[in-house]
Amino acid sequence: MALHIDGPPKVVPGVEAPKAAKRRDKPGSWKLALKRDWRLYTLLALPLLYLLIFRYLPMAGNVIAFRQFQPGGSIFGEKWVGFKYVTLFINDPSFWQAFQNTIVLGVLTLLFCFPMPIIFALMLNELRSQKFKKFVQTVAYLPHFMSVVIIAGMILQNFSMTGTVNQIAESLFGTSVNFTQDPGWFRPMYISSEVWQTMGWGAILYLAALTRVDESLYEAARIDGANRWQQTWHVTLPAIRPTIVTLLILNIGTFMAVGFEKILLIYNPLNYATSDVISTYLYRVGLESSNFSYAAAIGMFESVIGLTLILSANAISKRVAGTSLW
């Protein structure tokens, strides 16, 4: 027995065992994590596979912007061609027209579609009847639940030669306008329909933020003699400022992607001069004329601008307003 206690063979495993146990128990080791949570990792397998195939593979597929692509061949293209397609679109006037249209529509969308939900939410907040408020909300959310195809159908009908808008134009000015084909009218048509579509639902996050404003702040403001307008300006608006900033960043992030599906449904060759945006142009170049690499180069340009915009908006707001997405 004594021999066993003193014997070196017994001591060595004794020393080794705690070492091994220590390695296994080290918090944060993958071995331990896998042993304990392997069931959670199996739950992750399918979603991660999905992300890999349908999200990250296409990102890598952007490499065809710099490679010769053969339909039916490898999704990563056949051979390197360098900046051939990039120089091609940089020298393409149609691309620059689409670029300009994208910027104009993006700015107009920000100018009109971003503030409207805030105003709408503030006005709803002033209502004293909760029932009426609920009713207005329910109605205003409706367009959000409609397929863009249905929205497009409604736009084209309302702005058609015999549609409601022309009936009004006829009675006011005695003339009707070919809204759906005249390039000069595409932007008003697009923006007004966009406001119609997004104003109600866009207010929802502001309304959520408004319900969390501390009631005592209003009391304090009233004691200080603030009227209703001053209360809105000095209490309500600062209270919902984080929400405003967050949504502004998100809006800037989608700046380049201006209503692609909707424009694709309502534009036509007669108004390309104002209606054709980068995404619709690359759709035609890529999928209607089968210039995959060329279109991929444009698409990459668009995505990179989008990412840059959101990163810089986020950085600016972090510094200036102290609010950021991450």
Add this chain to the structure above:
Amino acid sequence: MVNKTATALKGAPAQGVLLKDMKVSRGMRIFRAFNLVFLLLVVFLTVYPFLNIIAQSFSSEGFINAGQVNLFPMGFNTETYKLILADSTFWNNYGNTVLYTVVATAISMVLTTSFAYAIAKKELKGRSVFIGLAVFTMFFNGGLIPNYVLISSLGMRDTIWAVVLPNAISVFNLLIMKSFFENMPRELEEAASIDGLTQYGVLFRVVLPLSKAIVATMVLFYAVANWNSWFQAFLYLDNPDLFPVTIYLRNMIAGVTTAGSAGGTAENVGQIAANIQSVTIVLTVIPILCVYPFVQKYFFSGVMLGSVKE
């Protein structure tokens, strides 16, 4: 939800007190009147296009072409409804929409729930990487062309998979669900695992039965998105027998519908009559309108849930 109602109720009396305390100024009364008119106008303008489409769907083509149809049908006519409802292509496409919505929603729910449950576990190693991988795709994506090339090379063209798989996970929904699971009392799960349930057991027997509200919300989110979607089908489906009803409508709007599927009435195939379009729009919208009152409530609480986290 309870909290929100409580705050809303608390807000109302406070304003009532204010009214008693202070004489309502003239400016305030003018503002209130203006506010009311403005909001009523919003309601009217929101509803008008829908009413106009319904009116057109029951009107005669002659009145529509003369620009006389506004809120009420002119020259009442239900022939077009009969025509579309007798069109086998319409019913086939409607069936496809139902099928795609059910399959896509089921796939999305399985993927989103398992993903959200795993990344809601704060002690899971690698968690922030998995979350980052998902969130990054919100701000940067492969773009139209690489996606198109991928789906084509996977051989998914002209199959249901091209419609139901590419957008299976919505990161927005994923994050809402994640924050719901995170806010669940941990004691429940701990008690269950002491009782010998595995992590699968905890998910299926304890967590999911307690998550009916969020699961219902997610099902509605996905189902509405799938019901309304058209672009995947437009890109990847060439076989008219596979089209969802949104493509049926899209082809009608774009004027590319063949005379056969428009019921053979339009002499001029290039210009499908407004009346037929309106009927199709109404028939496509009806299911959404039927679930709308429920969906709207769930959507609101879903958005609230997501925004609490921010």
